[in-house]
Amino acid sequence: MSYDLELINVGKVYDNGTPAVIDFNLIVNKGEFIAFLGPSGCGKTTTLRMIAGFESITSGDILIRGKVINDQPAEQRPTAMIFQNYALFPHMSVRENVRFGLDVKKIAKPERDAKVERILDKLGITDIGDHRPDRLSGGQKQRIALARALVVEPDILLLDEPLGALDANLRKSIQNELKLLQRRLGVTFVFVTHAQSEALALSDRIVVMNAGRIEQVSAPYELYTRPKTLFVAKFIGRNALIPGRVVAFEGGGVTLDTMFGQLVGSAHGQTPGVGDAASLAVPAEAIDVLPLETPLETIVATYGGPAIKARVESISQVGHIVQIAAAIGAEAPVLVEFHVDKYAGHFAERAEVLLAWRRDAATLVVH
Amino acid sequence: MESRLLKPILAVYVGLFLLFLYGPFIVLGILSFQQGPEGGPQFPIQEWSVFWYKHILGLAPPSRVSPLPIGISLTRSLTLAGMTMVTSTVLGVMAAQAFRRNFKGKSAAFYLIVLGMIVPGVLVGLGSALVATTTGLERHWYSTAFATHVVYTLPFAFLVMLAIFNRFDASVEEAAWSLGVPPATTFRKVTFPLIFPGVLSAMLFAFTLSYDEFSRTLFSSGREQTLPLAIYSTFAVEIHPNVFAFGVLTTLFSFALLTVYAILMTLSVRRAKRVAIQEAV
Numbered sequence: 001m002s003y004d005l006e007l008i009n010v011g012k013v014y015d016n017g018t019p020a021v022i023d024f025n026l027i028v029n030k031g032e033f034i035a036f037l038g039p040s041g042c043g044k045t046t047t048l049r050m051i052a053g054f055e056s057i058t059s060g061d062i063l064i065r066g067k068v069i070n071d072q073p074a075e076q077r078p079t080a081m082i083f084q085n086y087a088l089f090p091h092m093s094v095r096e097n098v099r100f101g102l103d104v105k106k107i108a109k110p111e112r113d114a115k116v117e118r119i120l121d122k123l124g125i126t127d128i129g130d131h132r133p134d135r136l137s138g139g140q141k142q143r144i145a146l147a148r149a150l151v152v153e154p155d156i157l158l159l160d161e162p163l164g165a166l167d168a169n170l171r172k173s174i175q176n177e178l179k180l181l182q183r184r185l186g187v188t189f190v191f192v193t194h195a196q197s198e199a200l201a202l203s204d205r206i207v208v209m210n211a212g213r214i215e216q217v218s219a220p221y222e223l224y225t226r227p228k229t230l231f232v233a234k235f236i237g238r239n240a241l242i243p244g245r246v247v248a249f250e251g252g253g254v255t256l257d258t259m260f261g262q263l264v265g266s267a268h269g270q271t272p273g274v275g276d277a278a279s280l281a282v283p284a285e286a287i288d289v290l291p292l293e294t295p296l297e298t299i300v301a302t303y304g305g306p307a308i309k310a311r312v313e314s315i316s317q318v319g320h321i322v323q324i325a326a327a328i329g330a331e332a333p334v335l336v337e338f339h340v341d342k343y344a345g346h347f348a349e350r351a352e353v354l355l356a357w358r359r360d361a362a363t364l365v366v367h
Numbered sequence: 368m369e370s371r372l373l374k375p376i377l378a379v380y381v382g383l384f385l386l387f388l389y390g391p392f393i394v395l396g397i398l399s400f401q402q403g404p405e406g407g408p409q410f411p412i413q414e415w416s417v418f419w420y421k422h423i424l425g426l427a428p429p430s431r432v433s434p435l436p437i438g439i440s441l442t443r444s445l446t447l448a449g450m451t452m453v454t455s456t457v458l459g460v461m462a463a464q465a466f467r468r469n470f471k472g473k474s475a476a477f478y479l480i481v482l483g484m485i486v487p488g489v490l491v492g493l494g495s496a497l498v499a500t501t502t503g504l505e506r507h508w509y510s511t512a513f514a515t516h517v518v519y520t521l522p523f524a525f526l527v528m529l530a531i532f533n534r535f536d537a538s539v540e541e542a543a544w545s546l547g548v549p550p551a552t553t554f555r556k557v558t559f560p561l562i563f564p565g566v567l568s569a570m571l572f573a574f575t576l577s578y579d580e581f582s583r584t585l586f587s588s589g590r591e592q593t594l595p596l597a598i599y600s601t602f603a604v605e606i607h608p609n610v611f612a613f614g615v616l617t618t619l620f621s622f623a624l625l626t627v628y629a630i631l632m633t634l635s636v637r638r639a640k641r642v643a644i645q646e647a648v
Contacts, residue, residue, distance in 0.1 A: 015469065054541050074544040075553075081545040087538035091560045100556075101546030152546050 002066030004030040004188045005051065005156055010060035012046055020046045022212045024060070028156075031186045033179070035199035038209035039235070044192045047209075048158050051190065052081045064155060080149035084161040086141045088133040094144050095120070095129040101152040119151045138166045142174055150185065157182075159191045163198060175201060196236055200224065208232050226268045226363045227281050233365050238284035240334035240355075241365070242308075246276045254364045256280055259329055260308040265362030277367045286361035287336045289324060289347060290354040299356050307356035310334065312347050326355060392618060399611035404430040408606045419612035432607050436597050443508050444578055444594035450509070451516040451577035456569045458517070459524025460562075463532050464554075484522040488582030491515055496586040506589035515583040520576045524569035531565030564635040571628050575621070 005028040012021040021043040028034050036044035049055040051062060053074030061068050069077055080101075089097050095116060102112045120126045123143040133141055142162065149157055162178075163171045179202050182189050193199050199206045200220040208215040208223065208231070215235075216228045227233035233241055244258030254267040256278060265280045272278055290299065290307060299307045310326035313333055317323070320340050324347065325333040334355060347353055398408055403418030404427075421427040423435055462480060466473065495515050499506050506512070539561070543553040559566075581595045592600065598610060 052541070052545055054544075073550075074541070075547050075549050077545075079545060081542065083538045083542060085536070085538060087536070087542040089539060089543075089557055100543065101548065104548050104552055148542075148546065158545075 003027050006063040008061045011058050013058045019212055033182055033189045033203045035203035035206045036192045037199040037206050042209040043212040044209050048192045052079050052158050053077045078155040080154035082145050082159040082162045084164045086145040093130050098148045098151055119147045123147045139170050156188045230365050233281040238335045239281040242280045246272045246274050246278050264359045265364050266360050267364045272366050279365045280362040281365045282357050282362045284335050284337050286357045288356050292352045303356045303358050305359040307354035310355050312349050312351045395611045395614050398608055399615050401608040404432050408608050419609040422609045440592050440594045440597035448574045448578040452570050452574040454517050455520040455524045455573040458521055459528050459569050462525050463528030467532055481522045483518040492583040492586035508588040508591050512584050512588035515587045516577045520573040523572040527569040531562050
């Protein structure tokens with residue numbers, strides 16, 4: 001059985017010698033929704049453009065459905081791309097835009113027109129079929145771009161920050177539509193974004209990239225709760241990072257010597273060596289804030305480990321969410337978020353508190 | 368405060384600019400209505416008449432002033448300008464398209480093309496005449512002169528198209544390719560309609576520059592004269608107001624050309640605006 005898309009040791013070096021993408025390995029199953037996530041300049045768009053055939057690759061292989069397509073020009077690849085600015089043809093009507101990709105294919109006119117009407121109908125843009133794209137709203141343009149790309153029935157749909165130009169509310173609703181559409185059609189989507197909320201909400205798996213390299217490939221929940229690298233821990237969600245040195249590693253659990261004494265976390269598939277510099281990443285949601293006078297036995301009984309001392313630096317409330325920034329020494333303050341109703345008595349600023357979490361919520365991040 | 372002073376200064380500046388731009392033409396226009404055939408090319412106007420216009424069109428009674436040899440040379444100049452326009456625009460678009468990518472020797476090629484509008488025209492004309500003589504090539508307006516005209520106007524068409532492509536959003540082309548449309552079809556159906564305003568400008572440049580080209584043509588066109596040469600050779604003997612009348616007619620022709628250009632431009636700029644709106648959203 002072959003996969004829909006395979007990238008094997010793919011690398012890209014620009015003419016001036018700067019590497020854009022380094023040793024990119026990824027295997028995508030049919031019907032998967034993959035997101036490339038990372039800060040701007042991390043190589044995610046370049047990778048997408050290499051799959052589309054707009055950029056050449058310097059090394060490695062790209063396979064679609066088992067066939068190497070390294071040297072195939074863009075128009076011969078079974079991919080279609082959605083652009084951030086939609087890239088609609090301004091001199092054609094909506095219907096002509098959608099029909100354009102079919103015009104060059106040798107299919108009978110009635111069949112072609114039926115396909116166009118079907119996709120217009122599916123995306124709910126039949127009534128604007130004769131309009132020019134210029135005066136239409138961002139959401140409508142987005143649907144036209146989708147219809148235009150999907151009507152040629154690509155194996156893989158590539159989306160380059162497709163929601164970037166939409167306002168927040170519209171983004172949410174199009175985001176949902178996109179997910180439903182992808183489920184219904186069963187087409188493989190590769191989606192580039194710098195917004196983690198989009199990646200976390202939409203994709204089956206997220207490829208986090210930084211400086212041209214893959215940092216981690218994981219399902220959203222796992223990525224959120226189990227970062228593998230320092231970059232991911234800092235980039236995704238809000239993790240408290242406690243630096244230290246590995247002192248013991250056995251049975252998937254790891255013990256770190258930190259400024260707060262010995263703390264335990266999950267190695268989660270990683271195999272650190274004793275003595276390695278590492279950090280424990282604790283998602284902000286997993287951290288509880290306790291009064292300073294809480295007895296140690298209670299804490300150990302509840303959380304399976306000790307708590308660390310912190311000082312409340314600031315408290316802010318956004319709607320029903322309370323955010324506390326707590327200083328834990330030299331490191332950046334830990335941000336803790338919880339529902340307004342979680343703690344009856346609120347904590348005062350500058351108050352000394354304890355921070356505790358279940359020991360398996362902490363993940364080892366090797367430096 | 369500043370703008371109170373600035374505005375009148377700018378107004379005077381614009382006034383002077385217009386005066387220098389159109390002053391000669393207005394004088395020329397007035398003198399073209401001089402009485403004929405005795406009236407000379409100077410003030411005062413002895414009597415208003417359209418004699419010289421009739422003279423140009425061959426409707427005036429025969430007189431000591433020989434008719435302007437414009438008929439055949441006008442046809443020549445228009446044909447040459449048309450040929451030059453088409454060739455330079457096609458080459459200019461193609462060259463600018465090539466310059467969208469990086470290739471070895473790109474900047475050398477750029478200066479080589481642009482050199483055509485920088486080198487002194489007399490030298491180019493003389494040079495091409497020498498080359499033609501040495502190689503035994505006959506000089507004609509449609510061969511040697513045509514070549515010098517293309518070399519001269521190509522850089523203008525090229526630079527116009529370079530500027531157009533500079534602002535062109537290439538993602539529409541990529542979108543077409545990714546839909547399975549081959550590059551040639553993409554250029555014809557997507558790129559060309561969108562760069563058409565620029566192509567029009569390049570055509571206008573090439574046409575007008577070739578139409579009144581003098582120095583290069585002087586040496587390279589052989590015996591058959593183009594319009595600017597024909598007019599100049601009548602100056603060499605004696606100037607009559609018929610040249611002015613002809614100047615007025617040519618200018619009116621140029622305005623007609625500009626009007627056509629403006630109409631075509633408005634139509635395609637409307638489209639270009641739509642692109643801009645689409646990009647801005």
